[in-house]
Amino acid sequence: MAYGIPPAGREREHRLPPALRAPFEARTWREFGYLLLNLPMGITGFVWTVTMFSLGAGLLITFIGLPVLVLALGGCRAIGSVERSRARSMLWLDVENPRPVRAKGGLLARLGAQLGSGVNWRHALYTLLHFPWGVFTFSVAISFFTYGWGLLTYPLWRWVFPVYFGQDGLQIYGSDDGRHGWWLHTPLDMALSVAVGGTLVLTMPWVVRGMAHVDRVLVSGLLGPSRLADRVTELESDRGVVVDTAAADLRRIERDLHDGAQARLVALAMDLGLAKEKLLEDPSAGALMVEEAHGEVKIALQELRDLARGIHPAILTDRGLGPALSAVAARCTVPVSVTVDLPARPVPAIEGIAYFTVSELLQNVSKHSGASRASVDVWRADDRLMMQVIDNGRGGAALSGGSGLAGLAERLDSVDGILAVDSPAGGPTHITTELPWRA
Template sequence: MTERLPSARRDRYADDDRPPPARLAYDAHTWREIAHLLANFPMALIGFVYTVTVLFTSAFLTMTVIGFPLLAAGLMGARQLGKLERARARALLGVRMDEPSPLPLRSTRHGVFAQLWMALKDPVGWRTVLYDFIRLPWGILTFTLTLVSLFVLWPVLPFLARGLTNADRAMVRGLLSPSDELERRIAELESDRGVVVDTAAADLRRIERDLHDGAQARLVNLAMGLGLAKEKLLDGQADDQVAAMVEEAHGEVKLALQELRDLARGIHPAVLTDRGLDAALSSVASRCTVPVKVTVDLESRPAEAIEGIAYFTVSELLQNVSKHSGARSASVEVWRTDDRLLIQVGDDGRGGARLDGGTGMRGLAERLDAVDGLFVVDSPEGGPTTVTAELPWRDRDRDRDRQRPTG
């Protein structure tokens, strides 16, 4: 969770996080700065020993299979040291700084080697290593000057402490702030692109399987049945036998057509293309086993890709309501807030839904995460359940203009 400076500290430094000017008086700001400088040496020593141990041990073991995993673990540990230093800078120096985003190493959308590579190239971990490596001389210097000044240079210590801690503030902001989160996010989205490709391939395999086991098998049976009927006609056999075979073939045709319609609806329903989310979600809701109230408040239609993801998200959630919730009623709300499309599906069922509950929730979360969306499940035991999905908004017309060839 991202940590932010408490509101009282924000009020104290209204415009920025610079402390008030140094004075001869030993006020609370000065004592906090002195405490920070005296703690510099032990903290710098811990960080330096940790960094040197991790780097040298990992470098020595890179010839074996455990070298790179050990280095990745060391960088993750460096992240924790950086978190401790940021907390110290907030508490004692008043530095306003958010926490970097955590590495998504627990997500199932990344394989083991992808997670290892993500940890190895983590910029936050490497900048923390650099910070800990160069801090030891500075920690010794600031600790010694502060300790001596407490007994020798007492009158000027507030000014000395302010100058030294300003250098500390600059180092913390320069090396420990989440300044390159954009680059890390780009790398994560590049990894997510592979997830999208895998999902598309899985969907194609599902369509192929459904065609092979469903409509294709029925059409093969239909062809065989019509061939037998033709042979019986040519052999002059009884019309009632041929009529029965034709009737059976007619039934197979109707079933095959229904399966093809269902398959086409699963790929992209015509009602969504023609009439938008309101009509498409109302159609999905009508097939739910419990009454569903649908509210769609959109002045325009989102891009086709976003609209499709929204549709299939609601469709999957309502299937879960039908199969697992034991609810008496459900609701679907869709609206736009700034540049985000929000979806909320709720029911008054038994609750207990989880991302790892085996009801497709994790797949939905991964699909939304791959397009920079969010997926939140609130489902205590005993209910009710509320699932909120958030997608980036892109205008349909702008998307079409971007895709239209030029020249």
């Protein structure tokens, strides 16, 4: 949800201070127009809601009452859609549309789903609250506009009173017979009028913006998706990331087995078959072939160990995060110091994610940073597992779309983790990650 942020390309520099510039800014007049429209929109919503709900409640003794109440809620949803569009165009507040209410089953199930939807009832509440607020904002906005600009420009139209009304000027107070009172006609009166009008004109934008801010809170709080719906959407997105990551890992393991250990074991079986035949004809040559096959077995075993380490290293299970990260750092092409200060071990899932996160970051240090040294720090802060990888390389790392860091950030986000990158050109690079602590 974009909250009061102007569209790109509409910002520009100004020489006048904000206090003098505000009465003439487009934002002031857009928000002023929004507040004026609050009155007809508030009346429309209030009349619809009160009328339809009264009718539906009166008809609840019959089956017709339920469809009428659902129709009332549907009308409130339609009014909410108009209000979101109005806020989007005039307040620059982009509120997502709530998801439609869906239900499986017959007519009663669908009616029950509509009546049980919290989103529908929040829209109905908005129409009830917006009516008195619309009356208030319309009255205040039109009063500031009328009195402010009217008094500020009074010297320009004061001539109307002696010409058409037979009096010296605008009457502030006095008797109906015109014998006693105060009419704005002297130079001092007109100077006072301009001063008061100018004050109201300069104050009006800030009053308008304050009331418009309340409207933003009402629209975003009552007409947008609920927090539960946002969380469900976020979890669905995270689930998709987890599924895609797991599928990619399975394809990588299959590819490594097919191209590595499996191919080597097939070749080894063929070599052993040839060696078996050769032993009968030429024992020395057969022994040499067996010795070569033994070397291939060692290589295949090492490849299988590396693959198992990539799935889940035994040292992580047996000894924990500190020794496992030290082993990763020892394989890095850059000298790495590792500091792990944890009061206990997190759950295996979080521990595994932390291990592979640091492993990937150290691989990036080896391949891309050009650094001469790096460090890894792991500690616990409240209910978060914190990790920081620092290198003195060339810098320039970013979470741009398609990069390895962007994919790592998505995987961390799927478990409510965070990845922050501080990598100015020329270095150094600080990459900080957070994971939920689950002991």
